[in-house]
Amino acid sequence: MLRSMTGFGRAEAAPGDKIITVELKSLNGKQLELNLKMPQSLKPYEFEIRSLMQQSILRGSLEVTVTIKQNGSTKPVSVNNDLARQYYHSIRDLARELQLPETDLLGALLRLPDVISPASEQLTETEWFQILQVMTDAVRDLDLHRKDEGAMLEQDLRLRIDQILSYRDQVIKLEPQRREKMKQRLENLLHEHVGKENTDPNRLEQELVYYIEKIDISEELTRLASHCRYFRDILAEEDSAKGKKLGFVIQEIGREINTTGSKASDADIQQWVVLMKDELEKAKEQVLNVL
Numbered sequence: 001m002l003r004s005m006t007g008f009g010r011a012e013a014a015p016g017d018k019i020i021t022v023e024l025k026s027l028n029g030k031q032l033e034l035n036l037k038m039p040q041s042l043k044p045y046e047f048e049i050r051s052l053m054q055q056s057i058l059r060g061s062l063e064v065t066v067t068i069k070q071n072g073s074t075k076p077v078s079v080n081n082d083l084a085r086q087y088y089h090s091i092r093d094l095a096r097e098l099q100l101p102e103t104d105l106l107g108a109l110l111r112l113p114d115v116i117s118p119a120s121e122q123l124t125e126t127e128w129f130q131i132l133q134v135m136t137d138a139v140r141d142l143d144l145h146r147k148d149e150g151a152m153l154e155q156d157l158r159l160r161i162d163q164i165l166s167y168r169d170q171v172i173k174l175e176p177q178r179r180e181k182m183k184q185r186l187e188n189l190l191h192e193h194v195g196k197e198n199t200d201p202n203r204l205e206q207e208l209v210y211y212i213e214k215i216d217i218s219e220e221l222t223r224l225a226s227h228c229r230y231f232r233d234i235l236a237e238e239d240s241a242k243g244k245k246l247g248f249v250i251q252e253i254g255r256e257i258n259t260t261g262s263k264a265s266d267a268d269i270q271q272w273v274v275l276m277k278d279e280l281e282k283a284k285e286q287v288l289n290v291l
Contacts, residue, residue: 002157003240003291004149005029005060009142015130019069022131022138026146028289029061038066041123042131049135056139058241059291066131084115146291153286154235157246160283161228164253167272167279168224171260175217178266182215217260224256243290250287254280 009024034053036046053062087109095101109115123131231249234242257280261273 001147002150002154002235002242003143003146004153004289005146005243005291006149006289007142007145009138009140009145011134011137011141013130013134013137014071015127017071018127019067019071020131020134021065021067021069022134023065024138024142025063025065026057026142027061029059032057032059033061035061035063036066037064039068041068042066045123045128045131048132052132052135052139056143059243064135066135068131080115084109084112087112087115150290153290157235157283157286158232160279160286161231163279164257164276164283165225165228167276168221168228170272171217171264171269172221174266174269174272175221178264178269181266215263215265217263220256220260220263224253224260227253227256241291243287246287246290247284250280250284254284 005026005028007024007026010022012019012021014020032054034050036049038046038049042049049064053064088105091105091108095105227249231246231253234245234249254277257273257276261270261277264270264273
């Protein structure tokens with residue numbers, strides 16, 4: 001089954017007096033690109049967080065948002081006493097100079113910048129393992145979303161490949177007519193410029209065989225079918241990450257389609273080649289989203 005690189009995962013837990021929330025948003029990308037948004041208390045664990053994401057997500061542009069909130073009315077804070085004293089002396093002197101009352105200075109002090117700030121907590125080992133479990137749950141949720149998106153991608157890609165093969169069948173039906181038309185055109189040109197009575201039938205036959213072999217598209221059509229079958233085989237593989245492999249096969253399919261179109265020199269066949277190219281471009285766009 002395919003997995004998409006696009007997805008969203010979320011998990012939340014409330015151990016003790018904290019609420020831990022982890023959100024993962026992923027988009028397509030050639031390599032794994034991580035954007036971490038997390039509290040300062042998690043900075044010492046950044047390496048472990050990146051390792052978890054690298055092992056689980058593999059590829060894509062991933063935004064990881066971790067929030068830790070206090071659950072309840074109590075929240076540890078710290079008071080900057082030295083800064084509060086400096087504020088107090090400045091405010092008191094100003095109040096006396098302006099002959100203003102000095103009442104409720106404490107309330108004013110506590111509202112000034114940096115006097116009160118959240119206490120810088122260090123996570124305990126137990127708290128870190130709780131956060132790690134929430135992250136693991138969010139990764140699992142993201143993977144489920146990627147699977148759902150991947151199932152739709154796989155269905156669409158199979159449809160595109162089936163269409164390309166059906167158009168190839170139409171080209172095969174037209175191939176005998178193309179050969180006959182080209183043979184007739186060459187004979188007419190030769191008779192027109194050389195004259196029928198001056199033409200050596202045996203030599204003409206040899207030249208026709210040589211020319212038709214030069215513009216033969218049977219090998220391209222055979223390889224095209226082989227690449228399409230291989231593409232479908234890859235879709236059926238159990239490997240979780242196969243977007244790059246599918247991309248390489250898509251390039252080979254495109255090469256055979258382009259060569260068929262350039263060698264065919266036939267308006268009717270070119271119409272089917274254009275339709276194959278259209279399906280191929282749609283498949284390319286979808287493959288870009290495959291993990």
